[in-house]
Amino acid sequence: MxxxxxxxxxxxxxxxxxxxxxxxxxxxxxxxxxxxxxxxxxxxxxxxxxxxxxxxxxxxxxxxxxxxxxxxxxxxxxxxxxxxxxxxxxxLGLAVTLTIAVASQLVTALVVDRFGWLGLPQQPLSPARLGGVALVLAGALLMRRG
Known part of the structure; x- marks a missing residue:
């Protein structure tokens, strides 16, 4: 493939x-x-x-x-x-709705990855991963305010 x-x-x-x-x-x-x-x-x-x-x-x-x-x-x-x-x-508008949805998905994904839940391998938290999610969360707040 x-x-x-x-x-x-x-x-x-x-x-x-x-x-x-x-x-x-x-x-x-x-x-x-x-x-x-x-x-x-x-x-x-x-x-x-x-x-x-x-x-x-x-x-x-x-x-x-x-x-x-x-x-x-x-x-x-x-x-x-x-x-x-x-x-x-x-x-809310499509952009705000999807930004909030993506932000909540990423936070959940970090937790699932960290603990290896639902049959997935554990993935460590790193400053880069936390920073990436923080940027998406900031984007969600900006989209909501804008």
Missing amino acids: PSFLPLLLVVLAGVGVAVQPPTNAALARTSGSVWLAALVSFATGMAVLVTVWAAADRTPLSALRGAPWWAWLGGVYGAAFVAALAFAAPR
Whole structure:
């Protein structure tokens, strides 16, 4: 696999995350329900994933038997994220909403990395990593004030 491919995929995923809140907010505005908008978003995503899985992967469902209990919570986090951002983006603006979301993700990531939670290897805290997160937090405050 070319070394740029993971980077490219993450950049494209980031673009998707940036346009998802206003897309879902439009559904919420039209329907009057953030929850219905989130449901449509997840149903559409599920249809795409089922299609790709059936066409290209077909790993048996029994492969999930050994998953830890907390591994089943990813959809809960995703649903909360989609609904929260669909609600917040029209009220805070997309840039502020995403900056706050990224800042909270990075703080959580530092803690998860530091302790090696959720099956990830431990990563030490360093002045550079702490400084990077501090800059993002400062950016979130600046975006909120501006």
